[in-house]
Amino acid sequence: MLKKxxxxxxxxxxxxxxxxxxxxGLVNNFFFSxxxxxxxxxxxxxxxxxxxxxGYKADSEIFDREKFGKWKFxxxxxxxxxxxxxxxxxxxxxxxxxxxxNFKRDITDKADSPVxxxxxxxxxxxxxxxxxxxxxxxxxxxxxTVNIMAISKANDSDxxxxxxxxxxxxxxxIYLVDSYGSLYPEQMRRLAEKYLxxxxxxxKKIGIHAHNNQQLAFANTIETLTMGVSYLDSTVSGMGRGAxxxxxxxxxxxxxxxxxxxxxxxxxxxxxxxxxxxxxxxxGYDIPYLLTGRMNQHPRDAIQFIADNRSDYANxxxxxxxxxxx
Amino acid sequence: MLKKxxxxxxxxxxxxxxxxxxxxGLVNNFFFSxxxxxxxxxxxxxxxxxxxxxGYKADSEIFDREKFGKWKFxxxxxxxxxxxxxxxxxxxxxxxxxxxxNFKRDITDKADSPVxxxxxxxxxxxxxxxxxxxxxxxxxxxxxTVNIMAISKANDSDxxxxxxxxxxxxxxxIYLVDSYGSLYPEQMRRLAEKYLxxxxxxxKKIGIHAHNNQQLAFANTIETLTMGVSYLDSTVSGMGRGAxxxxxxxxxxxxxxxxxxxxxxxxxxxxxxxxxxxxxxxxGYDIPYLLTGRMNQHPRDAIQFIADNRSDYANxxxxxxxxxxx
Numbered sequence: 001m002l003k004k005x006x007x008x009x010x011x012x013x014x015x016x017x018x019x020x021x022x023x024x025g026l027v028n029n030f031f032f033s034x035x036x037x038x039x040x041x042x043x044x045x046x047x048x049x050x051x052x053x054x055g056y057k058a059d060s061e062i063f064d065r066e067k068f069g070k071w072k073f074x075x076x077x078x079x080x081x082x083x084x085x086x087x088x089x090x091x092x093x094x095x096x097x098x099x100x101x102n103f104k105r106d107i108t109d110k111a112d113s114p115v116x117x118x119x120x121x122x123x124x125x126x127x128x129x130x131x132x133x134x135x136x137x138x139x140x141x142x143x144x145t146v147n148i149m150a151i152s153k154a155n156d157s158d159x160x161x162x163x164x165x166x167x168x169x170x171x172x173x174i175y176l177v178d179s180y181g182s183l184y185p186e187q188m189r190r191l192a193e194k195y196l197x198x199x200x201x202x203x204k205k206i207g208i209h210a211h212n213n214q215q216l217a218f219a220n221t222i223e224t225l226t227m228g229v230s231y232l233d234s235t236v237s238g239m240g241r242g243a244x245x246x247x248x249x250x251x252x253x254x255x256x257x258x259x260x261x262x263x264x265x266x267x268x269x270x271x272x273x274x275x276x277x278x279x280x281x282x283x284g285y286d287i288p289y290l291l292t293g294r295m296n297q298h299p300r301d302a303i304q305f306i307a308d309n310r311s312d313y314a315n316x317x318x319x320x321x322x323x324x325x326x
Numbered sequence: 327m328l329k330k331x332x333x334x335x336x337x338x339x340x341x342x343x344x345x346x347x348x349x350x351g352l353v354n355n356f357f358f359s360x361x362x363x364x365x366x367x368x369x370x371x372x373x374x375x376x377x378x379x380x381g382y383k384a385d386s387e388i389f390d391r392e393k394f395g396k397w398k399f400x401x402x403x404x405x406x407x408x409x410x411x412x413x414x415x416x417x418x419x420x421x422x423x424x425x426x427x428n429f430k431r432d433i434t435d436k437a438d439s440p441v442x443x444x445x446x447x448x449x450x451x452x453x454x455x456x457x458x459x460x461x462x463x464x465x466x467x468x469x470x471t472v473n474i475m476a477i478s479k480a481n482d483s484d485x486x487x488x489x490x491x492x493x494x495x496x497x498x499x500i501y502l503v504d505s506y507g508s509l510y511p512e513q514m515r516r517l518a519e520k521y522l523x524x525x526x527x528x529x530k531k532i533g534i535h536a537h538n539n540q541q542l543a544f545a546n547t548i549e550t551l552t553m554g555v556s557y558l559d560s561t562v563s564g565m566g567r568g569a570x571x572x573x574x575x576x577x578x579x580x581x582x583x584x585x586x587x588x589x590x591x592x593x594x595x596x597x598x599x600x601x602x603x604x605x606x607x608x609x610g611y612d613i614p615y616l617l618t619g620r621m622n623q624h625p626r627d628a629i630q631f632i633a634d635n636r637s638d639y640a641n642x643x644x645x646x647x648x649x650x651x652x
Contacts, residue, residue: 007512185545186333214576219511219545250540253620266639274637287595294579311600313592
């Protein structure tokens, strides 16, 4: 097994990317208060976080602006409202989904934008479009990543082809994404090894985005970072779709770089996350998510099951099982 | 790294030990209803679980019987009330703490008891007493284990000595216990490698008992089992002191032996665990436990913090930090 760094040292190449607003926005349709966003921004600066993702760059001709908060669309003006000129060490990213972003209209020159990095989320079969977006954003002056989703459903040779094509592109970072929270550490290490081979060959960096369906988001993140993965997605208290993500407070407890500080995060959790939970916003590990994760399925049936206040887990299991049969 | 078995196969040497009543009893002072215990017993049989631990064999001259439910004391009669002659494949264990068990009075001949296995829990400095208990129980006809607690605070040479002495004893199984939930997979693999060396030398089996303070109980369990650890402690929905344990439903999702069945467990969770949670019994991962785990400390301060309904996590962190300073 590859190994980079030791438990008691730190790697300066590690970057922590807070995607609380983006993945967490899938929980509350991006209806965060300005106070929440502002305090998260200040917290990330104090905690030494490297990137803060504000949300999606979604196309308002596809998504109804009335049904979503502004961070689904992430206009430069809305971001500036929070960060001003962002004269800090915290970089700003947004996510652009293939097929859901009018990038030629909505992504302007980096010189005119507070955004530093555009992350392009794609399925394997839409990679050519993703790369068109990446080339465009790169020319506009942004750092770029390609996040290949749902790889637990992809076959090995398709994934090799995908990594080869992305390797040859101008993307800076390639993300290993466990969309369904279905992968065990052993499998994640094997995938990281593969991604890191292409990273070496083409001088790219590798990132990880994990989901917590089987309580493995943190474990998978630290296991792959130990091998050389360097861009680490996390969210405060794991806030994210369904079972959520690797929690930033767990991750900062592991990282040894003295620039990271956990205390500001603990204060943010007390001030904002606990309040949000009291208001009834729900995410995190639960039996229905374990079941979709275990079955390598999208969490949507689990989300619906929980929204319906059901607890007949055995029926859900049977349903998911039958659905996958053929 | 050692590796035993593959992800798609199963190892017949694996044994799952349900310690819901024993570790979970630390949450509710062992006040389980007979209905709960009976249904758990039936569930374990249907799920293919190998051992069910009923609780502690505590000395009633040390612990007040009025303050604890009967599973703190686990009389043979109380166990028989639930299991009759236990004419099943499910074996029964109890835990005996060094210094808290009057073993010569309370542990009778195996021939007269429904119990199959006695697990002796010990700190490193009480191992001689633990081995006296193990020899006694072995002569009485029981399977035995030695569970060395709090090893994250022990030094390497003491641990080597301990494993050497236990290796030479008649104990059947030695348990790797992460009492404070402070160990990362990388450290657990290193420890498992050490334990397995002694196991090979002395023909012992190795078990694991993990805590979920850093959401690593399941990850640490499957990582060490992949190396050859074969006795796996788990509890339904992770019910156990503080952050709880490796959840049986997660573990059965991973194990491939067709004798294990998750559906009975899902039904038990719906019937009994959800009800218990609605009644206000609380356990499982939470920020205060992350902090004691991260600081390699006993969870008692976190348990008190939560009992006091506090949420000033930053103050708790500072308190734990100062406490450890010298």
